[in-house]
Amino acid sequence: MVQPRIKAPRGTQDFLPDQTRRWQVVERFAREVAALYRFEEIRTPVFEDTALFHRGVGETSDIVTKETYTFTTRGGDDLTLRPEGTAPVVRALLEAGQLDQPGATAKLYYLSTPMLRYERPQAGRYRQHHQFGIEAFGVAAPEQDAECILLQLDFYRRCGLGQLTLHLNSLGDAESKARYGAALRDFFAARIDAISDESKRRLETNPLRILDSKDPRDVAARQGAPANVEFLSDRSRAHFDRVRALLGEMKVDYTLNPGLVRGLDYYTETLWEFEAGGLGAQAAVGGGGRYDNLVETLGGKPTPGVGFGLGLERLLLALEAQGIALPDAYRRPVWVIAQSDKARDACLKLLTELRHAGIAADTDYTGRSVKAQFKLADRARSSHVLIIGDYELEREAVAVKDLETGEQREVERAKVLELFVPHDDGPH
């Protein structure tokens, strides 16, 4: 009986080689750009204590109230699959004692990190997505905000992504945020009948969240809502002005967007989001901001922080939609064919020597004909085919066919390796 097949869970994706090839290219770019800015990699577990996200991301955020995968283990621990990367990074640094010294700084990135959110899947929105993110700790200066934005932009540019819009806003410090919250509460309280039931609740818990509600009633009701820049303290305003001036200095275009609040409660001061053309509704290819109170909220000493997270699925979708081909990272192999049973050992030896010399090489072990193997070699986009048969064994030689020119010649066995240039970072 044929067994029924099991499908991948809703909202998740598999990436087979025609996709992972593209992932590897953007991952290489991410590492290169991060290294240029001297950010170093951090990896944290895929699940964390549930309290981390409640305290870190916020009890009133959609991510925590509606989207977490939370479970109790057999041992009774309350755990949550990581929905975002910032709170875990803070937790890890605190646990390692790296933010304990006064004036401590840290510049970290994470790459292709799976994030799990129980969202309604649609194009560009998944229940598991992967982020490239960076987090910079210990620097309150606006230069750090600008540097993060510039790093993000450099990465997109290196990938070839175009049609980018940078949305920029500032929530200000805790005091500005509180004043703004109160103003929004007054504004929406006067329109209580026009807003959604959920936003009626948000009015009590966090009126800022009404600004990123997708409910059409809330979208209509927030017309004319006060803009937060009007509530910034002098210090926050000066910080924001400086970030804007720095971006101007670096020739980075941006749009001031007073409606940008982003979905995580930890943000303070500068907020930003990049949108890319070609994506439809899920156009946000990455966003970030400052979170100057998060480290303290999670039990550390007051330590400013700023960073971004960007979705790699959306980046790859946007590149495709914009018709941008990534550079081909595929290393063309050489294909080795044993023309007789006697030649099999010699082929295996040659194959191993090639690989040890850093040259990608492949063969067929299933007994296909020479003709069928040439087809395989073509399909693998091989540069050359190396054939060893009884004749070549006798002459201690290899028949080398250049698949580009079609030319075939005999090469001394001892000199075959010299024909090829090793791949500097190993074969792909």
Ligand code: HAM
């Ligand atoms: P976020 O805006 O929630 O921020 O997510 C960052 C990016 O991840 C989004 O702009 C989007 O590209 C991608 N993304 C989010 N949800 C999905 C989804 N369901 N499917 C596909 N892609 C998605 C954060 O997570 C913050 N931790 C970023 C940050 C780091 N802020 C400061 N440091």
